[in-house]
Amino acid sequence: MRMLIVLLALLLNAPxxxxxxxxxxxxxxxxxxxxxxxxxxxxxxxTIRCLTCQSQSIADSNASMAGDMRSQIRERIMAGExxxxxxxxxxxxYGDWVxxxxxxxxxxxxxxxxxxxxxxxxxxxxxGRIRRRRRS
Amino acid sequence: MKKLLIxxxxxxxxxxxxxxxxxxxxPGDRIISSKLVGxxxxxxxxxxxxxxRPPLQSGEFATGKPRLLNIFAxxxxxxxAEAPQLLALKRAGVEIDAIxxxxxxxxxxxxxxxxGNPYSRIGLDARSEVQIAMGSSGVPxxxxxxxxxxxxYQHVGDIRExxxxxxxxxxxxxx
Numbered sequence: 167m168r169m170l171i172v173l174l175a176l177l178l179n180a181p182x183x184x185x186x187x188x189x190x191x192x193x194x195x196x197x198x199x200x201x202x203x204x205x206x207x208x209x210x211x212x213t214i215r216c217l218t219c220q221s222q223s224i225a226d227s228n229a230s231m232a233g234d235m236r237s238q239i240r241e242r243i244m245a246g247e248x249x250x251x252x253x254x255x256x257x258x259x260y261g262d263w264v265x266x267x268x269x270x271x272x273x274x275x276x277x278x279x280x281x282x283x284x285x286x287x288x289x290x291x292x293x294g295r296i297r298r299r300r301r302s
Numbered sequence: 303m304k305k306l307l308i309x310x311x312x313x314x315x316x317x318x319x320x321x322x323x324x325x326x327x328x329p330g331d332r333i334i335s336s337k338l339v340g341x342x343x344x345x346x347x348x349x350x351x352x353x354x355r356p357p358l359q360s361g362e363f364a365t366g367k368p369r370l371l372n373i374f375a376x377x378x379x380x381x382x383a384e385a386p387q388l389l390a391l392k393r394a395g396v397e398i399d400a401i402x403x404x405x406x407x408x409x410x411x412x413x414x415x416x417x418g419n420p421y422s423r424i425g426l427d428a429r430s431e432v433q434i435a436m437g438s439s440g441v442p443x444x445x446x447x448x449x450x451x452x453x454x455y456q457h458v459g460d461i462r463e464x465x466x467x468x469x470x471x472x473x474x475x476x477x
Contacts, residue, residue, distance in 0.1 A: 186377050186404035191429045217334060217439035230404055231440070234430035259437030261337050 186230045191237030198240050207240045210249040213266040214239070214256065223266065333458050336437030336445075342452050343371075343445075344435040348425025351402040352410045358399055358425030364451030368476040370469070371445040372400045372421070373433060376413035378441040384460035385417035391461075392420035394470060400424045403433055403441050444469070448476040 198204040211225040218229035224236055242252055256264050268274055338344070343360050350357040363369060372388060374381040392398055400421040402410050410424065427433055436445070439458070446455040446469070454476040461469060 186375065187409070188404045188406065188428060220332065220334075231430055231433075234404070235434060237429065238431065238434065256434075257337075259337055259435070260334055260439070263334055 188230075190230070190233045193237040193240035194233035195236075196240075198244055200244075203243055204240075206249055207243045210243075210252060211236055211239055214253070215264050215266055217260070217264070334439045335458065336439075336453070336456050338437045339453050339456050342450075343447055344432070346425070346432045346435065348401065348427055348432060351400075351405060351407060351424040351426035352414055352419075352421075353407060354411075355419070355421055355424045358401065358423040360451070362399075362423070363447045364449065366449040366477075367397065368446055368448050368454065368473050370396055370398045370473065371447055372398055373403060373436075373438050373441055373443040373445070374400055375403045375405050375441045376409040377405070378403075380460040381442045382413070382417050384442050385420070387461040387463060387466055388420040389418050390466055391469060394466075396470070396473060397422055401427050401432055403427050403430055446472055446476050 198207060208225065212223050214224045214235065216222045216224045216227035216229055216232040216235075218231050219227045222232075224232040224239075239252055243249065253265055253267070262269060262271070268277065270278075343363055345360045347359040348357055363371075370391065374384070388398060398420050400423070402424055405426060405428070407426070410426075414421075425432070436453075438445075438456075442460050444457040444461060445453050446457075448454040455472050457465070457469065
């Protein structure tokens with residue numbers, strides 16, 4: 167019986183082998199010693215989309231490629247590169263898709279305008295109500 | 303005006319229902335294609351990934367003849383499924399180079415022993431650096447590099463049997 171459980175546990179382990187057997191890159195799961203730089207790297211990593219698990223950021227993902235990207239970002243920030251420069255470099259390769267930060271592209275103008283339009287509609291509605299109350 | 307407004311919630315409901323239904327029935331494209339297609343291959347120098355094949359660097363591509371650059375890994379199952387198609391391309395006279403992602407030399411050697419070796423040169427990209435620089439998002443992927451060293455085409459996923467004629471065609475057009 168015990169043997170069976172051990173065998174079952176081994177079988178359940180199999181999917182983990184579908185990823186690379188190599189250890190993670192040096193800075194994949196290790197913070198930068200300087201907290202200010204680590205904060206910079208962390209903020210960037212939280213807005214970069216993982217290519218393997220497409221609805222997670224690379225900061226949240228356990229995919230080996232996300233680990234490699236984290237390590238690369240930390241190393242480049244330690245070398246003095248600006249986070250926005252790294253983001254632009256990634257967008258050059260993967261398109262806007264890779265960044266969670268909305269851009270000022272014309273296709274996103276309705277998104278930026280929506281709060282203003284909704285606020286305007288609310289004010290119009292409010293004015294109508296106040297006028298009607300005054301009249302009655 | 304009031305009479306029309308009464309129908310607004312129903313109209314909104316139907317609108318959203320249609321939106322969700324279309325999303326469920328026709329899930330979006332999950333393929334992320336490289337934005338570097340049509341641009342020069344990024345510069346890289348990689349160490350050898352296999353014992354009996356030379357290493358790979360980007361300078362070796364602008365030879366006037368198109369080459370296929372295959373991104374693979376010994377731990378990747380679809381890469382094994384793709385191996386017969388790569389061997390068929392090799393037999394058809396295609397020069398194939400490869401980059402092994404997050405791999406180790408003994409594993410690559412064992413993989414090539416088992417599934418065949420269609421590659422002229424194999425570089426080892428232990429930390430996916432060249433893969434990310436090329437805008438590749440997984441394994442396997444294949445890039446056609448034209449004679450001037452530019453990326454002419456990216457094939458995401460394994461090359462199936464019925465993709466082979468299309469790949470040969472694109473290689474012919476990528477002089």
